[in-house]
Amino acid sequence: MTPLAVALWSIPALLCAPMLAATAPRWSAATRRTYGACFALCFIVLVAAFVHLVGARNTAASLHLPIGLPWIGAHFRLDGLSAFFLVVVNLGAAGASLFAIGYGEHEESPGRVLPFYPAFLAGMNLVVLADDAFTFLVSWEFMSLSSWALVVAHHKDPDNRRAGFIYIMMASFGTLALLLAFGLLAGGSGGYSFTEMRGTTAALPGLVLLLVLLGAGSKAGLVPLHVWLPLAHPAAPSHVSALMSGVMTKVAVYGFIRIVFDLNGPPAWWWSVVVIPLAGITCVLGVLSALMQHDLKRLLAYHTVENIGIIFIGLGLALAFSAHKMPAAAALALTAALLHVFNHSLFKSLLFFGAGAVLASTRERDMEHLGGLIHRMPLTAFTFLTGCVAISALPPLNGFVSEWLTFQAILLSPDVPSWGIKLLVPAVGAMLALSAALAAACFVKAFGVTFLGRARTGAAQTAQEADRFSLAAMFGAAALCLLVGILPGVAIDVLAPAVEGLVGARMPSQSTISWLSIVPVAESRSSYNGLLVFVFITMSTLVAIEIIHRFASRAVRRGPAWDCGFPEPSPATQYTADSFAQPIRRVFGEVVFMARERVDMPAPGNAQPARMTVTQRDPVWDAIYSPISGATSVAADKLGYLQFLTIRQYLSLVFVALVVLLFVLMLVMLVWT
Amino acid sequence: MDLILELIPQGAQMILVLALAPLLLGYTRKVKARLLRRRGPPLLQPYRDLLRLIRKEAVLAENASWLFRSGPYMIFSATWVAAALVPTFATGLYASWTADLIAIAALLGSARFFLGLVGMDIGTSFGGIGSSREMMFASLAEPAMIMIAFTLALLAGSTQLSYIAQFMLTHSSLRVSLGLALAALVIVALAENARIPVDNPATHLELTMVHEAMVLEYSGRHLAVLEFAAALKLLLYLSLIGCIFVPWGLAPAGSSLTGYAVGLATYVGKLAVGGFLLVLLETSIAKMRVFRVPDFLGIALMLGLLAMLLLFVSRSF
Numbered sequence: 001m002t003p004l005a006v007a008l009w010s011i012p013a014l015l016c017a018p019m020l021a022a023t024a025p026r027w028s029a030a031t032r033r034t035y036g037a038c039f040a041l042c043f044i045v046l047v048a049a050f051v052h053l054v055g056a057r058n059t060a061a062s063l064h065l066p067i068g069l070p071w072i073g074a075h076f077r078l079d080g081l082s083a084f085f086l087v088v089v090n091l092g093a094a095g096a097s098l099f100a101i102g103y104g105e106h107e108e109s110p111g112r113v114l115p116f117y118p119a120f121l122a123g124m125n126l127v128v129l130a131d132d133a134f135t136f137l138v139s140w141e142f143m144s145l146s147s148w149a150l151v152v153a154h155h156k157d158p159d160n161r162r163a164g165f166i167y168i169m170m171a172s173f174g175t176l177a178l179l180l181a182f183g184l185l186a187g188g189s190g191g192y193s194f195t196e197m198r199g200t201t202a203a204l205p206g207l208v209l210l211l212v213l214l215g216a217g218s219k220a221g222l223v224p225l226h227v228w229l230p231l232a233h234p235a236a237p238s239h240v241s242a243l244m245s246g247v248m249t250k251v252a253v254y255g256f257i258r259i260v261f262d263l264n265g266p267p268a269w270w271w272s273v274v275v276i277p278l279a280g281i282t283c284v285l286g287v288l289s290a291l292m293q294h295d296l297k298r299l300l301a302y303h304t305v306e307n308i309g310i311i312f313i314g315l316g317l318a319l320a321f322s323a324h325k326m327p328a329a330a331a332l333a334l335t336a337a338l339l340h341v342f343n344h345s346l347f348k349s350l351l352f353f354g355a356g357a358v359l360a361s362t363r364e365r366d367m368e369h370l371g372g373l374i375h376r377m378p379l380t381a382f383t384f385l386t387g388c389v390a391i392s393a394l395p396p397l398n399g400f401v402s403e404w405l406t407f408q409a410i411l412l413s414p415d416v417p418s419w420g421i422k423l424l425v426p427a428v429g430a431m432l433a434l435s436a437a438l439a440a441a442c443f444v445k446a447f448g449v450t451f452l453g454r455a456r457t458g459a460a461q462t463a464q465e466a467d468r469f470s471l472a473a474m475f476g477a478a479a480l481c482l483l484v485g486i487l488p489g490v491a492i493d494v495l496a497p498a499v500e501g502l503v504g505a506r507m508p509s510q511s512t513i514s515w516l517s518i519v520p521v522a523e524s525r526s527s528y529n530g531l532l533v534f535v536f537i538t539m540s541t542l543v544a545i546e547i548i549h550r551f552a553s554r555a556v557r558r559g560p561a562w563d564c565g566f567p568e569p570s571p572a573t574q575y576t577a578d579s580f581a582q583p584i585r586r587v588f589g590e591v592v593f594m595a596r597e598r599v600d601m602p603a604p605g606n607a608q609p610a611r612m613t614v615t616q617r618d619p620v621w622d623a624i625y626s627p628i629s630g631a632t633s634v635a636a637d638k639l640g641y642l643q644f645l646t647i648r649q650y651l652s653l654v655f656v657a658l659v660v661l662l663f664v665l666m667l668v669m670l671v672w673t
Numbered sequence: 674m675d676l677i678l679e680l681i682p683q684g685a686q687m688i689l690v691l692a693l694a695p696l697l698l699g700y701t702r703k704v705k706a707r708l709l710r711r712r713g714p715p716l717l718q719p720y721r722d723l724l725r726l727i728r729k730e731a732v733l734a735e736n737a738s739w740l741f742r743s744g745p746y747m748i749f750s751a752t753w754v755a756a757a758l759v760p761t762f763a764t765g766l767y768a769s770w771t772a773d774l775i776a777i778a779a780l781l782g783s784a785r786f787f788l789g790l791v792g793m794d795i796g797t798s799f800g801g802i803g804s805s806r807e808m809m810f811a812s813l814a815e816p817a818m819i820m821i822a823f824t825l826a827l828l829a830g831s832t833q834l835s836y837i838a839q840f841m842l843t844h845s846s847l848r849v850s851l852g853l854a855l856a857a858l859v860i861v862a863l864a865e866n867a868r869i870p871v872d873n874p875a876t877h878l879e880l881t882m883v884h885e886a887m888v889l890e891y892s893g894r895h896l897a898v899l900e901f902a903a904a905l906k907l908l909l910y911l912s913l914i915g916c917i918f919v920p921w922g923l924a925p926a927g928s929s930l931t932g933y934a935v936g937l938a939t940y941v942g943k944l945a946v947g948g949f950l951l952v953l954l955e956t957s958i959a960k961m962r963v964f965r966v967p968d969f970l971g972i973a974l975m976l977g978l979l980a981m982l983l984l985f986v987s988r989s990f
C-alpha cells in the first residue's frame with residue numbers, strides 16, 4: 001500500500017476506534033482499548049509518512065475519491081510538505097495516545113472524551129492530506145468541532161464553558177476567513193481543487209494573505225487572535241491539551257504555509273512586512289503573559305503563543321527572501337520555521353504530559369499549591385526538566401537549534417533590498433532574543449515552583465509517580481528532544497524535500513559535513529555542532545566529577561537548611577510563582593499589562609494582616625475584544641426590540657424591506673448598464 | 674597524527690582557562706585591595722580557597738534533591754566548555770567551529786538556567802530571591818548579548834569568534850557600531866559576573882545579594898565547583914572582550930610554537946590590563962539598587978540594538 005493509502009485508510013479506522021470502547025466491559029478497559037488503537041494507527045501512519053518524506057523526496061502522490069460534492073469529489077495529496085506535517089501530527093498523536101493509556105484512567109467522564117478523541121486525530125490528519133478547498137474546510141471544521149467537544153468535556157466548570165464558547169466563536173470566525181480566502185483563490189471559474197488554484201493567479205493575492213492570517217492565525221494563536229488559546233488548551237484533558245498545543249497549532253501553520261507559499265502565487269514585497277512584526281509581538285506578548293501565570297497548564301498554553309511567534313518569524317523571513325528572489329536564504333528561514341514546528345510539537349507535548357502527570361497525581365494545576373515534587377515524582381521531574389531546557393532554547397537540546405537557525409536567517413536579511421525589512425528585522429531580532437531569555441526565566445519559575453523547594457500542600461506531599469505508559473510517552477519525547485538537538489543535520493536533511501517544494505531551493509546537504517556539524521550557509525559564516533557540544537559537556541562533567549571524587553572529601557552530611565541562620569519551617573515562606581515573576585512584572589508588566597501593586601499596611605498595633613493586591617489588564621482584550629463584545633450586546637439589545645412586534649408591524653416591516661431592496665436593485669442595474 | 678597536533682592547542686586552551694581563572698580572581702582582589710590601600714590576600718589565595726573547600730565535607734540541606742547535587746557539575750561544565758571555545762591565545766583551534774558566539778551565549782544561558790534552579794531547590798526565601806533577580810537581570814542581559822553578536826556578525830560576516838577576531842585584525846578601524854557594542858558588552862559582562870554596580874561579589878548582606886543568595890546553601894566541594902565556574906565566567910568575558918576588541922597577538926591556525934608563545938604572553942597581558950580596568954571601574958562607582966539594574970541593562974540592550982540597526986542601514990558605520 002502506498003503511504004497515502006495507509007494514511008487515508010487510517011481515517012475510517014480511527015473513526016471506528018470508539019466502537020472498541022462501546023464493546024468494553026468497563027470504562028478502564030474502554031480507555032485502554034481506544035487509546036491503544038489510536039496509538040497503533042498513528043504509529044503506522046507516522047511510519048508511512050516518514051517513509052514517504054525520506055524515500056519519495058518531493059514526488060507527490062494524489063488520489064481522487066468520489067465523495068463529497070458531486071462536481072468536485074474529494075482530492076487527497078501527499079507531497080513533501082504534507083508528509084512532513086503528517087509526521088508531526090502522528091508523532092504527537094502517537095505520544096499523546098500512549099500517554100493517555102495510563103492517564104485516561106484518571107478521567108472523570110471518559111464517555112465525553114473517548115468518542116471525540118479519535119475523531120480529533122482523524123480531523124487533523126485529513127486537513128494535512130486535503131487537496132481541494134472543500135475537503136480542506138470540512139476537515140478543518142471537523143478538527144475544530146471535535147476539539148471543541150473535548151474542551152467542554154468537563155463542562156460543569158463554568159470556566160471551561162466560557163473557554164468553549166470563546167473557542168467556538170474564534171474557530172467559526174477563522175473558518176469564515178479561510179472560506180473567503182479560498183473563494184478568492186478559486187476565482188470566478190470556481191476551480192476548487194488545489195491543482196487548479198496553483199495554475200491560476202488569485203484576483204487579490206494580498207487580500208488572500210490577510211484572510212489566511214486571520215483564519216490560520218487565529219487557530220495557531222497569533223496575537224491578537226490568541227485569546228481563546230490560553231483558555232481552551234488548559235481546559236481540555238491533558239493529553240488533548242498536548243495535542244491542541246503541540247499539534248493542532250501546527251496544522252494551522254500548515255494551512256498558512258500551504259495557502260501562502262503554495263497556492264497564492266509569488267509573494268509581494270509587503271507580505272513579510274505584515275507578518276514579521278505580528279510574529280515579533282506574538283513572541284514577546286506570549287512569553288510575558290506566560291510569566292504572569294501561576295496555573296501550570298495556562299502557562300504552557302501561553303508559551304505556545306510565543307513559539308508560534310518564533311515559527312512565524314521564520315515564515316515571514318522566508319516570504320521576504322522569496323519576494324526578493326533569494327531562494328537559498330528563503331530555504332534557510334523556512335527550514336528554521338519547520339524545524340521549530342517539529343521541535344515545538346515535541347517539547348510542548350512533553351511539557352503538557354508532565355503537567356498532566358502532576359495534575360493526575362495531585363489534582364492541582366495551580367503551581368502555588370505544589371512544590372517539592374522532584375522527591376515524589378523523580379522521573380516525571382527529570383523529563384519535565386528536559387522539556388524546560390529544550391523550550392528555553394538552551395544547548396544541547398533541540399529548541400536551541402531552530403532558534404539558532406532563525407537567528408542565522410535574520411543575519412542574512414540586511415541583503416534584502418527593501419527598507420521596510422531593513423528597519424523591521426533588527427527590532428524583531430531583539431524581540432526574539434528577549435523572548436528567548438524570558439522563556440528561560442519562565443521555565444526556571446515553572447520547574448522551580450512546581451518541582452523544587454518544599455511541598456506547599458498535602459496533595460503535593462503525597463503525590464505518586466506517574467504510571468508506566470505516561471512515563472514511556474514522556475521519556476520517548478525527551479529522548480527525541482535530545483536526539484534532534486545533537487543530530488540537527490539529519491533533521492534538516494529529512495525536511496529538505498518539504499522546503500524545496502515550496503521555495504525552490506534547499507539548505508546545503510548537512511550529511512556530508514564532517515563531525516555532523518550544521519552549516520547553514522558557509523563554514524566561515526557560522527556553524528554549530530550539537531553532538532560535540534553534548535560530548536564536550538558530558539566529558540567535562542565526568543572529568544570534573546572524577547577529579548573531585550578522587551581528590552576531594554566524599555563526605556556528605558545532611559542538616560537543616562542554612563538560610564543565613566534563620567530557616568523558617570513554614571513552606572509558605574518560599575518564593576511562589578507570583579513572587580518569582582515580581583521583578584519581571586515590575587520591569588515589563590507595568591508597561592505591557594498596566595500591572596499595579598497596592599499594599600495595604602495596617603497601622604502599627606493593628607493585628608490585621610497586611611494585604612498586597614496586584615491588578616493587571618490584558619491589553620489585547622481591552623483594545624479589541626471588549627469593544628467588539630460591547631458593540632455586539634448593544635446591537636443585540638436594539639435588535640431585540642424587533643422580537644416583540646405585532647403582526648401588523650411585521651407586515652409593514654416586510655413591505656418596507658421589499659421596497660428598499662427593489663430600489664437598491666434598480667440602482668445597481670442602472671449603474672451596471 | 675595531524676588530528677593530535679591540532680588537538681594539542683585546543684586541549685592546552687581547555688587547561689589554560691582552568692589554570693588561569695582562579696589567578697585572575699586573585700589578581701582582581703589584590704588590585705582592588707591595593708586601590709583601597711589595603712594589603713589584600715595573596716595572589717594564589719583563590720587556589721587555596723578551592724583546595725580547602727574540596728577537602729571539607731559537604732553539608733546538604735535535608736530536602737536537597739539530586740538536582741542540587743548534580744547542578745554544580747552541570748554549571749561548571751557548561752561554563753568550562755563555553756570558556757574553552759572563546760579564543761584566548763590563538764584562533765581557529767580545532768573545536769572552534771563547534772559553537773559560534775550565539776551558541777556560547779546560550780551555553781552560558783544553560784549554566785544560568787541550572788543556577789537559577791538550584792537556588793530554588795531547598796525552598797528558602799533567599800534562594801528564591803536570588804534566582805528571581807538573576808533571571809530578571811538575564812532577561813535583559815542575554816538579548817543584549819545577542820544584539821552584540823548580531824552587530825559583530827554583520828560587520829565580520831560571521832558569528833564564529835575565530836573569524837571575527839581575524840576580521841578585526843585585518844580590518845581594524847574605528848567604527849560607531851563597534852564602540853556601541855563595546856559599551857554594551859562591558860555592561861553585560863559586569864552584570865553576568867555579578868560585579869559592582871550590579872551585584873557585589875564580596876557581599877553577604879542578605880537583601881542585596883543576588884549571585885551569593887543562590888549559592889547560599891552550598892558548602893564543601895559543591896561550593897568549590899560553583900566558585901570555580903564563577904571564576905571561569907569572569908575569565909571568559911575578559912577573553913571575549915580581548916579577542917574581539919584587542920585581537921592583536923592572537924596566533925592564527927597552524928602557527929609555530931613561537932607564535933603560540935607570543936599569543937600566550939599577550940593574552941596574559943590583556944587579562945592583566947582588563948582585570949585592572951574592571952577593578953578601577955568597580956572601585957570608582959557604587960552599587961545600584963536592584964530596580965536600577967534593569968535601566969542599566971536596558972542601556973546595554975538599546976546600545977546593542979542601535980549598533981545593529983546602524984549596520985542594517987549601512988555596513989560602513
